[in-house]
Amino acid sequence: MRLSEADGRPVVSRASAETLGALKHVVIDVPARRIVALHVAGGKRHARLVDWASITGFGPDGIVVEDDAAARPPADDRESAVAAGRLDLDGRLLLSDAGDALGAVTDVVFDEGTGAVTAVEAGELSVDAARLRAIGPYCVLVRAAPDDPPAPAPA
Amino acid sequence: MSVLMRAREISGRPVVTLDAAEDVAEVKDVLFSYASTRVVGFTLNRRGFLGSPMKERLPWSRVAALGRDAVMIERRAELGPADDAMEEAAAASGDRDVIGATVMTDGGTSLGTVEDVIVQVGGEGARVVGFEVHGPRVERGRAAATLLLPVADTLAVSGETLMVPAAAEEFVRDDLSGFGSAIEEFRRRLAEGR
Numbered sequence: 001m002r003l004s005e006a007d008g009r010p011v012v013s014r015a016s017a018e019t020l021g022a023l024k025h026v027v028i029d030v031p032a033r034r035i036v037a038l039h040v041a042g043g044k045r046h047a048r049l050v051d052w053a054s055i056t057g058f059g060p061d062g063i064v065v066e067d068d069a070a071a072r073p074p075a076d077d078r079e080s081a082v083a084a085g086r087l088d089l090d091g092r093l094l095l096s097d098a099g100d101a102l103g104a105v106t107d108v109v110f111d112e113g114t115g116a117v118t119a120v121e122a123g124e125l126s127v128d129a130a131r132l133r134a135i136g137p138y139c140v141l142v143r144a145a146p147d148d149p150p151a152p153a154p155a
Numbered sequence: 156m157s158v159l160m161r162a163r164e165i166s167g168r169p170v171v172t173l174d175a176a177e178d179v180a181e182v183k184d185v186l187f188s189y190a191s192t193r194v195v196g197f198t199l200n201r202r203g204f205l206g207s208p209m210k211e212r213l214p215w216s217r218v219a220a221l222g223r224d225a226v227m228i229e230r231r232a233e234l235g236p237a238d239d240a241m242e243e244a245a246a247a248s249g250d251r252d253v254i255g256a257t258v259m260t261d262g263g264t265s266l267g268t269v270e271d272v273i274v275q276v277g278g279e280g281a282r283v284v285g286f287e288v289h290g291p292r293v294e295r296g297r298a299a300a301t302l303l304l305p306v307a308d309t310l311a312v313s314g315e316t317l318m319v320p321a322a323a324e325e326f327v328r329d330d331l332s333g334f335g336s337a338i339e340e341f342r343r344r345l346a347e348g349r
Contacts, residue, residue, distance in 0.1 A: 095224065095225055096222065097173055097219070098227070099220045099222020099223065099227045100222040100225075134175060136177045137175075138169065138171055138178035141176040
């Protein structure tokens with residue numbers, strides 16, 4: 001599934017059937033190449049997240065979590081940054097570790113069963129998530145590959 | 156594989172950390188050793204709209220990669236004092252800036268003034284391989300006002316003059332495409348001639 005399809009999907013408590021909010025951002029554990037938490041926006045003033053482990057169903061019409069208590073405040077600076085939109089993936093520069101820009105991130109492909117991130121897309125370009133090095137305030141950093149788009153001819 | 160770039164294009168590029176994907180500085184000036192033609196490091200500006208100069212330096216020895224769009228370092232802590240290579244280059248060159256110097260061949264012909272420095276970035280580091288030169292002599296019979304002049308393994312630069320072998324004039328190119336082979340041919344010629 002693509003993150004753009006899941007964006008805004010309601011997050012619902014199984015115990016109370018209450019909608020806790022809508023999926024706004026995801027927290028990605030880069031070394032594990034996995035979505036570990038969702039930032040749920042709406043309703044409450046303070047940023048709230050749900051752990052991937054709390055999800056009982058990631059369906060086409062809603063993301064169901066165990067209960068209302070699954071929503072929690074950010075646990076660290078990185079989660080706060082994600083919730084504040086400072087690590088937004090959409091539109092972020094995709095940079096190789098050789099210092100060459102590959103494009104701007106347009107989507108992230110993941111497995112809705114496990115949260116595993118499989119690819120990062122920048123327009124036509126799809127980069128295997130195995131190449132992910134870091135997601136930071138400046139860019140999404142990936143390992144350079146021989147088949148990266150060649151440097152434009154110097155003027 | 157190696158890539159040619161202009162020093163002016165390197166200035167302004169962000170310095171990005173590999174551990175946090177954060178832009179921690181941007182390149183102000185590219186510093187060379189005239190004796191070895193190597194890039195020895197960078198002076199830095201803060202990132203942002205009114206980027207003020209930073210006292211930290213980035214020695215080449217702490218650069219992970221110099222790409223088309225960014226200078227990569229492992230972590231923020233790589234920024235710091237100049238290393239020995241930077242100190243030596245600074246001590247040898249003083250504040251002499253090669254930009255604006257008059258290019259003089261060892262035959263005594265003035266070719267013009269240096270507009271930019273061409274840097275080759277490859278596996279074994281980054282070195283100066285040529286200059287963009289602007290002047291009536293190199294313009295003669297050519298469409299472009301700025302031409303590329305290959306350089307040898309060492310540079311003689313004073314405050315006003317950059318001295319080049321007379322043979323360099325034959326290897327002048329209009330643009331960067333084909334300049335790489337011109338550099339190799341020029342170097343071969345110098346090696347044979349001595």
